[in-house]
Amino acid sequence: MSTSTEQPTAGHAELAATTLLRFATAGSVDDGKSTLVGRLLHDSKSVLVDQLEAVEHASRSRGQEAPDLALLTDGLRAEREQGITIDVAYRYFATPRRRFILADTPGHVQYTRNMVTGASTAELAVVLVDARNGVVEQTRRHAAVAALLRVPHVVLAVNKMDLVEYRESVFAAIAEEFTTYASELGVPEITAIPISALAGDNVVEPSANMDWYGGPTVLEHLETVPVSHDLTACHARFPVQYVIRPQTAEHPDYRGYAGQIAAGAFRVGEQVTVLPSGRTSTITAIDALGESVDIAWAPQSVTLRLADDIDISRGDLIAPSGDAPATSQDVEATVCHVADTPLTVGQRVLLKHTTRTVKAIVKEIPSRLTLDDLSQHPEPGRLVANDIGRVKVRTAEPLALDAYADSRRTGSFLLIDPADGTTLAAGMAGESFATAKATAAVDDEEGWDF
């Protein structure tokens, strides 16, 4: 009935938070992922009284003395167990430094598509390991998916340190093994943190039990990891979403190309090429949601205006003339199959790439990846739910597709069933792991040169 203000809270400080970090968690149920998520939410004071009361009530009715923080995410888990949702849940919290969108993904191998979904928009992935078990198959799988999806930052959270007497040697061995493995996959940045989600060590508060550890807590790392890459290294890309033509007395000649900058930056005065037509023009104005600007960058939603009245429509791509991608009707990619019906050679599909949807046919499925041991099975003929494989697709129209390694936004696509609109597969164009050749050279037969 009243807005409770008795408790001092983190609320006021949240108002100062400036940037947003999207991250994903991966780990099987036994690794303590729910407890870690619960601890992050609870210790950052993101759990409100009515939510905590529900957890306390549920904990009491289960005979537990202290509130079980895993129950904060348990509502969803219970529904998954009933088969209602096998899905990513998004959670929101904030600290004085940053706001967070957490994609809480189920970690079991059969839910690979959900980890792929969560990782697709993540700037950082937290991979959880049980300190007693070390790096296991599941850990390698999570590292492989993070590498495949090109998640820029990976955190290895070595959990349950309380159960190995907080020994540095246990942590160091696991961190060493994981870092070596993930680096080989091409994961650019790995941070290993020893934690106990249950006891709260190094999650939000630094641990008094591990004075040998001098690094950040999980939350400190989340708060300080850089959220944008260096734009000068990115190829600028602008998929045209919508053409704005008011045709009013006030704006009789206004013709703007609306879209969200997918990568890099665009400047007024820059010469650009429109794909697939190949026509060129110059940017005369950039309208950034009501403000006229000289430069705009990803992921801003803007409207570009060009010097020449050329034919441009939804689905076209605008790029700097000196740095435009090649167009092709033959797409080679790694896909994660996300539908319950299989993907087969010869199947007719729709391919959605940025703002363009074209007809396509699956010409070949050269190989399927076994996530357990990262071995490669040639010519599987089909991919079923949660499979990751290589495909060759022929499209009805040329696409301006980048390698996913260069641009997550313009190197990714969906395969869609034209009959019922089902999303069949998530595609990543080009080679998939950074060190593919080097790894394949180790063992040509069993290598996973995906």
Next chain:
Amino acid sequence: MTTVAHVHDATDSPFALTHLDSLESEAVHIFREVAGEFERPVILFSGGKDSIVMLHLALKAFAPAAVPFSLLHVDTGHNFPEVIEYRDRVVAEHGLRLHVASVQEYIDAGKLRERPDGTRNPLQTVPLTEAIQQHRFDAVFGGGRRDEEKARAKERVFSLRDEFSQWDPRRQRPELWQLYNGRHAPGEHVRVFPLSNWTELDVWQYIQREKIALPEIYFAHEREVFARNGMWLTAGAWGGPKENETVERRLIRYRTVGDMSCTGAVDSDATTLEAVIAEIAASRLTERGATRADDKLSEAAMEDRKREGYF
């Protein structure tokens, strides 16, 4: 919270967007995707803060052209007069087209029956879904946010509904990158939630930043209210108070705006945006936990209603 000083203290790159700019850019992208892919989209507009923010984002997304969507208001007949007045003012100001689906008309025609508890919120589903069918809307924007409620937390940005407007949590499409799949069969439609990733505080901070006008009931004012089920409800012709309930005059404001029969007010002296934001930041109750009776009808009330076609 203790901060270890020697920890890497990377500053964000000069090209990092603020959290409000990120959310705004994402929402505008969603509006433009719908404009590019659908034939007959409509924005659900209740005059509440979330739908007001949605409309503001749509205006920015297509400026200097007009918003290429009409509005749909499901009028329960128990709306706050200030909100209806706000609605009509906004529609006139921006030259928008407004469709109204009226719960009262359905009751008068005998197509819906008043509930014993007088709550009209659940009754909105039928007029809403029939209006969607009648106007053949193929994309329906809603202001739902995932932080509001646990059923909404599972909602996609693009959420496919069958020809009965039903939501099937089992049939949801995985949503990857920013590639939204809006394919649908004739008769089906897609509910679109551009504010999915916003929190209540984000909405208020954005309203402040953009200087968006709101209906007066969001700010503290004196009003005749009475207590029911632990909430302050506005007294009025809609059906309150009953004989055992007493009216008193209190300084209150509304944190959400919905049907008068089930939207509770909170005690507050916040008369400005700054004061409202400070109050929400300090509040230890969730938005719906504090003010919505309809979510308390049962544990899965929202999920049940959403399955039937509620927004």
